Amino acid sequence: MELKRTVKFEADRDPEFARWISHTVGGERIRHCLQCGLCSASCPLSLYMDYTPRRLMHLSREGFKEEVLSSSSIWLCTACYACMVECPKKINITHLMYALKERAIEERFYPKRFPIPVMAQQFCRMVRGSGRITESWLIVRVFLRTAIWRLLSMSGLGWKLFLAGRMPAKKEKIQRQDEIVALLDSVAETRKELAL
Amino acid sequence: MKYAYYPGCSLRGTGRAYEESLLAVFRSLAIEVQELDDWNCCGATTYLSVDELTSYALAARNLALAERERMDIIAPCAACYLVLNKTQRYIRDYPDIKTVVSRALGAIGLEYHDRVRVRHPLDVFLNDIGLEAIAAKVVRPLKGLKVAPYYGCQIVRPYATFDDQRNPTSMDQLLAACGATVAPYPLKTRCCGGSQKGTLPEIGLHLIRYLIAEAQMNGADVIATVCPLCQFNLECFQKEAGSIRHPLSIPVLYFTQLMALALGASAATIGLQRSLVPVEPVLEAKEIAYA
Ligand code: SF4
Ligand code: SF4
Numbered sequence: 001m002e003l004k005r006t007v008k009f010e011a012d013r014d015p016e017f018a019r020w021i022s023h024t025v026g027g028e029r030i031r032h033c034l035q036c037g038l039c040s041a042s043c044p045l046s047l048y049m050d051y052t053p054r055r056l057m058h059l060s061r062e063g064f065k066e067e068v069l070s071s072s073s074i075w076l077c078t079a080c081y082a083c084m085v086e087c088p089k090k091i092n093i094t095h096l097m098y099a100l101k102e103r104a105i106e107e108r109f110y111p112k113r114f115p116i117p118v119m120a121q122q123f124c125r126m127v128r129g130s131g132r133i134t135e136s137w138l139i140v141r142v143f144l145r146t147a148i149w150r151l152l153s154m155s156g157l158g159w160k161l162f163l164a165g166r167m168p169a170k171k172e173k174i175q176r177q178d179e180i181v182a183l184l185d186s187v188a189e190t191r192k193e194l195a196l
Numbered sequence: 197m198k199y200a201y202y203p204g205c206s207l208r209g210t211g212r213a214y215e216e217s218l219l220a221v222f223r224s225l226a227i228e229v230q231e232l233d234d235w236n237c238c239g240a241t242t243y244l245s246v247d248e249l250t251s252y253a254l255a256a257r258n259l260a261l262a263e264r265e266r267m268d269i270i271a272p273c274a275a276c277y278l279v280l281n282k283t284q285r286y287i288r289d290y291p292d293i294k295t296v297v298s299r300a301l302g303a304i305g306l307e308y309h310d311r312v313r314v315r316h317p318l319d320v321f322l323n324d325i326g327l328e329a330i331a332a333k334v335v336r337p338l339k340g341l342k343v344a345p346y347y348g349c350q351i352v353r354p355y356a357t358f359d360d361q362r363n364p365t366s367m368d369q370l371l372a373a374c375g376a377t378v379a380p381y382p383l384k385t386r387c388c389g390g391s392q393k394g395t396l397p398e399i400g401l402h403l404i405r406y407l408i409a410e411a412q413m414n415g416a417d418v419i420a421t422v423c424p425l426c427q428f429n430l431e432c433f434q435k436e437a438g439s440i441r442h443p444l445s446i447p448v449l450y451f452t453q454l455m456a457l458a459l460g461a462s463a464a465t466i467g468l469q470r471s472l473v474p475v476e477p478v479l480e481a482k483e484i485a486y487a
Contacts, residue, residue, distance in 0.1 A: 025248070078392055080349035081354040084353070094354075099248075115395045119394070132237045133205040133240070134208075135210055157432055166211075167210070168209060174234050174236050180254075182304050184253070186300040187296055187300050189299075190295065191296065194296075196249060196292055
């Protein structure tokens with residue numbers, strides 16, 4: 001029998017994380033959260049989450065970094081903005097979910113072969129290379145790196161879409177691709193310079 | 197007034213019928229559009245989750261391109277619409293983001309001065325053209341066709357000012373102007389799961405199932421959508437979702453396909469044949485011509 005302590009102590013907190021979340025874009029008002037739970041009630045995914053949005057807001061502002069970044073909730077969030085519409089304190093919950101995702105990817109808090117970060121990475125690569133996304137290519141690239149068997153199980157659907165002219169094999173590309181590269185490089189530079 | 201049309205990536209792929217029908221509606225209503233010159237991917241919700249600063253710069257390039265032409269942007273895809281709107285807000289609200297974006301645009305010879313409006317076709321049809329003008333052009337009323345209007349997230353949430361965030365009605369009104377009957381559809385703004393079906397399939401499938409089942413329960417003949425991803429989810433995974441409990445079968449069209457049909461466009465020009473759940477039997481049963 002594995003015994004686990006279920007109550008957290010003050011010492012388990014990471015004050016740096018708490019500071020970070022309330023200073024990140026969208027986090028300005030997190031300390032105003034009333035813990036009313038309207039976000040969790042309106043969230044279509046909360047019933048699958050280990051920590052509902054309400055609990056996640058509280059855990060993050062108190063600095064429970066491990067719990068927050070390894071929570072399934074940040075990956076379940078579909079950015080549907082239902083919570084934000086209801087929040088009486090106008091807390092930018094959806095945006096905070098994005099910020100947590102970004103941080104969790106940075107610090108590698110996710111299971112191996114987990115498709116979401118892989119998809120994000122491939123997406124970014126395709127934008128840098130072509131300026132636009134060709135969905136068919138993106139799906140293939142993601143499944144090749146995460147679950148090849150899913151590619152096979154989806155191939156029936158892929159074929160139907162192809163026949164309907166909805167899965168063009170041709171890659172979309174913009175003309176002035178150099179502009180995208182210059183744009184991306186400039187962002188990276190400014191970010192470094194201003195330490196954002 | 198001329199608009200800059202920003203199709204976004206999906207309308208060139210799985211959402212082709214959206215583009216075809218949207219352009220048909222533009223033509224019928226004499227709305228002048230010009231495709232945004234060399235537009236790029238808006239970054240969608242994916243980029244936002246790995247690198248938000250970059251996503252604003254990507255979206256801003258499109259804003260700046262439209263501003264240079266002094267035109268408002270029409271963005272039919274829900275994700276594009278949201279990302280462009282969000283980028284405008286964040287550039288306004290956060291000086292650091294503004295700095296990053298202006299420098300990045302400067303590096304490619306562009307500027308952005310917050311002088312462009314991002315519009316959704318629902319907004320343009322309803323507020324710039326108007327219901328009466330549309331109703332006057334209807335040649336093939338969608339009589340007897342019961343439509344469940346599905347808005348999903350991101351069109352009205354959280355930034356749209358042209359409709360109510362909890363109970364939007366712009367599509368309802370447009371469909372009614374085309375002669376259709378609007379089915380009660382309380383889940384009209386519930387999330388379809390976005391790309392969840394691809395990344396966390398079991399959960400995505402449940403979200404999809406409820407949406408379709410409720411439309412059927414309320415007697416709808418078709419579901420109308422405003423977003424390529426919603427349309428894809430509800431249509432392409434319908435069969436699979438139907439294997440959970442009750443079989444499901446209902447065509448899922450873009451609202452522009454229904455509008456174009458009412459305005460007299462023929463099926464082949466508005467991508468009806470691209471549907472995986474065919475709509476023709478429904479139209480025939482209602483005696484609505486579509487050739
Ligand atoms: S709705 Fe807003 S105030 Fe209420 S618990 Fe959620 S985040 Fe906090
Ligand atoms: S944005 Fe995320 S957290 Fe908020 S309601 Fe939607 S899924 Fe839930």
